Amino acid sequence: MSEQSIQSDTILSVRGITKKYGSVTVLSDVDLDVRHGEVLALLGENGAGKSTISSIIAGLVQPTTGTMTWMGEPHAPQSPADALSAGIGLIHQEMRLLPALSVAENVFVGRLPIRMGRVDRSGINRRAAEQLRRLGLDIAPTTLVRDLKVAAQQQVEIAKALTLNARLLIFDEPTAALGGEETLRLFERIEQLKAEGVSFIYISHRLDEIARIADRVAVLRDGQLVATHETAQLPVKTLVEEMVGRPLDRMFPDLDEAIGETLLEVEDITSASGAFKNVSFSVRQGEVLGIAGIVGAGRTELVRAIAGADPIAAGVVKIAGKPIRLSHPSDALDQGIVLVPEDRKAQGLILPQTIAENIAQTNYDQIAPKGWINPKAVDRFARVAIERFGVKGRAEQRVNELSGGNQQKVVIAKCISRNPRVVILDEPTRGIDVGARAAIYEVIAGLARQGMAVVVVSSDLDEVLGLAHRVMVLSRGINRGILDREKADRVAVMELATT
Template identity: 55%
Template sequence: MTIERKPILTLQNICKSFGQTEVLHGIDLEVYSGEVVALLGENGAGKSTTSNIIAGGFHQSSGDMTWLGESYSPNSPREAINSGLVLIHQELRLLEHLSIAENVFIGRWPSKLGMISRKEMEARAQAQIKRLGLNIPASSLVRGLSTANQQLIEIAKALALDAKLLILDEPTAALGGAETELLFEQIKRLKEDGVGIIYISHRLEEIRKVADRLVVMRDGNTVEKFDSGDVPVRTIVESMVGRDLNQMFPLIPVPKEETGIEVKHLSSPNGAFQDINFSVKKGEIFGIAGLIGAGRTEMVRAITGADPIATGQVFLNGKDVTPKTPTRSIENGVVLVPEDRKLQGLVLDHSIEDNIAYANLSTISKLGFISPSRIKDYAKTAIERFGVKGVGGQNADEMSGGNQQKVILAKWLAKDPKVVVLDEPTRGIDVGARSSIYEIIVELANKGIAVIVVSSDLEEVLGISNRIMVMAEGKMTGILDRQNANDVSVMELATAFG
């Protein structure tokens, strides 16, 4: 007689609306104990919304969930945690000035006779981190621990709550190869202990190593389920985007003859970059490559007025426009889409409309006054132009990374700039959303705008650039034409130290 195996968590026809906009259209999902289910999809597919419904952050508009065979509908993250379901966010939320044990038991410290029992707390925390293979005293401060170890401490917090299901949201985003393998080893241990795991990641190659099953989402729908994690990456991506991937990068235009921006002998006060010289033609996409610490970000921040310049000049259409402030740079038509979109690019707890308006107040205002209706109309045009998936009144922090990036592009491009600088334009953005960002970049070049793209993704910088400048240790080591640029030639220049 075969005993039927039952899932610990089920989602049936889950729908979710924010105002008049429905973002989930009937999600179905099952998770069994001791297995890893990878939840995949483009930014905006609905993965985060689904996770938040499971973890009590949102409440579904319709549909049913069960947990351990019982009806389940948490009204808060605390209620979900108490039930044994824990969401571990991509952004770690540990308090660095507290010990490991204090972080593991924060808000529920073991006590005897009204006094916190530090001995018991540290013993119980030690047991959990030992379970994950960490040989660090639980009394140690979190400050100074590696990102990988902090990730494991977040998991230890969940296990101390007797979690039976973990939702890991981009757990390897900040990890290197060795640290990722360490995490995978701990996931294997958790599976052996019967813990169910929902695993969300854009790193599709690692999915094949860690997942038992795959669930693919697209535009708020469950579109594909695979009974194995060993699925070709191309098959996964085509399921995510709903089309064949014949060409990742669009055809890039031929630049005009006129120079758009020119940088001469640029150096920083702190030595982050020295004696940088290059020019970008109108309609050219100029890539900047290099290893971490090469000075790429510091350099583009300087030419857009965000960081100081020690020596050198910036010219626009032959005119000296060397900036001292970001405001002056923007007035001259040179704008920056920064590396950290959440901290530097958007006001996350404000609406899409407001974020677009903040950069365009002089255009939107009439006789010094700004009406809500003008903001709505202005933002609506920008949202439609760049294919932002969202409504104007929606907060920026409710959007996927790809759509947040489109909002940043929308707010600056509404000013009709002459030069657009994009620092890591697709970091943390999935394959499908990347292609739409590339199409926007090409659209800018087609309009005669000089485009500068800084990227750590070698395939990206090779695929989207007319020319590539390579930097190493703050110095430019060469500029390659498209026909002479490949992964070998770029890496040779990127490692040309001294």
């Protein structure tokens, strides 16, 4: 494509964009172009500046210096409403839904159609249902958002954007909570919209998606644009090294084969809500068991039940051969079972509090056994955990100031500081960049080396296959089989997952 044709095909042009917060520069002299009807993948580690440049384009943040043009005209939105009216929509990584409102009300919030002086509820329900069907989401538009699982909430965010009739959609980790089937449906919809002339900026840490959906790739590192590629058909190794600025020899740690006695046994347990039925498996000391399955298979519900968070209608959970009672999460904690939840911000952390305060939350019985909380003791306890798990932050630093990877390390540090026997991690690297993922994987392998029984639930099949000694596959709440590492590959897992 000639230089002249590229310029005429460009709908968004970003030139010299710099963003500073006080003395800290988060973007430095970034140039970026988006063309008509393309998917531009924007890659980089957490903190590289991807969300900042997206927020500037979408009117949430104003640049310190630099200019933009949109459809050939100057573009300087002062608010998201300005960008939306121009035809630019942003889907955030962190979902911004209103849990007390229905799905349809969330899809059309801020632009509810009025008919004869009243909100046209039948109209918004009909139009919302249409978008949900396009995404393959079989839920009633009148359902309250708070009653939806994380994956379904993510799809509501996407449906919301699709009703905007935008000419540029910015997707920030749109598939972080989606399984393979839901991701394919989203990609099909993106291809349809591309054919209609819609453009996309697509941010994802799942590099296998980039070759499937993107036309071009731009890579940010430390607030600077370090590479652009006219094709997305690139070796993952090349992209990773551009993102982190150093060679990354391997992603997954070596597995220790020194596995001990059976520690966790689950015998024919059935969910009180019907999410899973008659599930049995075991995990030994030093072993990592992966749990795979498409969204809706019952993975999260299963591990929540084992952790005492959801009721069990039938079946037995044993620790070291002894049945345990699980009527509350504290019962599981007392038996040495900890759960790192899938939504770290909503379920695992208190964001405005410090790292030390978060780590102390479930460990006061160790920090203050007599009931008197000494701030110095809290600080000492937290510093040990911070060093042990390689958290990049100070004990007195607020958690909401940390990157996603370091927030996840704080959740893990909080849980493991209890010295558990069984560690369950639900989506341990959701929304975390490649470099930070490798560090989390090493932490998980380290837990197994210390003799803990480790269970990992993930929508990322490569993650499950790379981390686990064995893989259990759930489908529609039923254990379809457990595969040894030698027999576990993508084909074998997906055959069971779609049974």
